[in-house]
Amino acid sequence: MMGRLPGNDDENGLKKGPWTPEEDRVLIDYIQRHGHGSWRALPKLAGLNRCGKSCRLRWTNYLRPDIKRGRFSEEEEHTIINLHAALGNKWSAIASHLPGRTDNEIKNFWNTHLKKKLLQMGIDPVTHRPRTDLNILANLPQLLAAANFSNLITMNNIPLDSALMLQSDAAHLAKIQLLHNIIQVLCTSPTMEAMNFPAGPSFRGNYQLQGFAPHKLNQLQSNFVNLEASQHQPELSEYHHQPLKDTNNNNHQFPSSSAANIPTSTQPAQLPALLPASTECRTGTVNQTENKNINPNDISNPSSTSTTFEAWGDLVDDEASESYWREIIEQTSPQTWSIS
DNA sequence: AACATTATCAACCGCAGCCTC
DNA sequence: GGAGGCTGCGGTTGATAATGT
Numbered sequence A: 001m002m003g004r005l006p007g008n009d010d011e012n013g014l015k016k017g018p019w020t021p022e023e024d025r026v027l028i029d030y031i032q033r034h035g036h037g038s039w040r041a042l043p044k045l046a047g048l049n050r051c052g053k054s055c056r057l058r059w060t061n062y063l064r065p066d067i068k069r070g071r072f073s074e075e076e077e078h079t080i081i082n083l084h085a086a087l088g089n090k091w092s093a094i095a096s097h098l099p100g101r102t103d104n105e106i107k108n109f110w111n112t113h114l115k116k117k118l119l120q121m122g123i124d125p126v127t128h129r130p131r132t133d134l135n136i137l138a139n140l141p142q143l144l145a146a147a148n149f150s151n152l153i154t155m156n157n158i159p160l161d162s163a164l165m166l167q168s169d170a171a172h173l174a175k176i177q178l179l180h181n182i183i184q185v186l187c188t189s190p191t192m193e194a195m196n197f198p199a200g201p202s203f204r205g206n207y208q209l210q211g212f213a214p215h216k217l218n219q220l221q222s223n224f225v226n227l228e229a230s231q232h233q234p235e236l237s238e239y240h241h242q243p244l245k246d247t248n249n250n251n252h253q254f255p256s257s258s259a260a261n262i263p264t265s266t267q268p269a270q271l272p273a274l275l276p277a278s279t280e281c282r283t284g285t286v287n288q289t290e291n292k293n294i295n296p297n298d299i300s301n302p303s304s305t306s307t308t309f310e311a312w313g314d315l316v317d318d319e320a321s322e323s324y325w326r327e328i329i330e331q332t333s334p335q336t337w338s339i340s
Numbered sequence B: 001a002a003c004a005t006t007a008t009c010a011a012c013c014g015c016a017g018c019c020t021c
Numbered sequence C: 001g002g003a004g005g006c007t008g009c010g011g012t013t014g015a016t017a018a019t020g021t
Helices: A021-034 A040-045 A053-064 A075-088 A091-095 A102-118 A140-146 A149-156 A160-188 A191-195 A214-231 A238-241 A281-288 A303-316 A320-330
Strands: none
Touching: A021 A040, A021 A053, A040 A053, A075 A091, A075 A102, A091 A102
């Protein structure tokens, strides 16, 4: 598992590529005797045909005696995830909390394992929030699996037919959560308000939604609250049959955080708690941690309106899912939505 | 068995920031 | 203050291993 061309020499005649055991021995021997001192001067003093940078990297990432080898423990895994949520890609800062682990090792572990793991759980590895991009729908089976669905079934002695219904419910709920986030983005985006709704070309596709007045969006929001309320009944398999009635006494205020409205215990299959997708809400949370670590150019941010709209465009172009969304939209508010 | 694809991770590159003069 | 050198950091690369077809 080596990187770069083996034995490749650069223009200065210095060796690049993987280190030989002999080079390792020379480097260890020198540092044990003299310390590393100036890295730039070290290779010459130690008799190595390497640049100082390469020596430093080899020492700090591989040869240092206090380096812990082997698999990351579950505890370390959780620590990395938590620290990454707070610090972002500050690998050296994260590594400082994990004795014996190097930033490079943690970075690799993140990119090869943890990132995928979070994605499969429906969590965006950049923001550590539930994904609002619609690619998540393609990964719904993995999402459900990651939600430890089988455990839920066996732990609760749920019969197979009920389990299947539960799975269908969970999939339904995941989509509901997704649509919720999209709508929240629409309703809190200053751009959207200024333009009286979607500017993205995707929105001018099959669904004639432009020119949507703000009060209609508010109505959609409140309808959505109702829909969510109907989905969050303790008996999951029953919610398909719940009538959509006004449960919030015509209060059309959209919840700032749906997580607060969803008792964790009733969330099916331990889906990630629904968090606000609006940029405002997100910024507020970021300020609580470390605002400076968020790259404003980060296009992978699932809460960004452009990304969400692009994803929406993908969705409305998808013939297979069109009927599903049409059903939800019409169910939610047949009198206020018009789909042409 | 042969080939293709995916995963892993050591090592490199470029840049930012610190330090010294 | 700013130029130059050095170090550390984060992103990326690419050879090899593992797995799939």
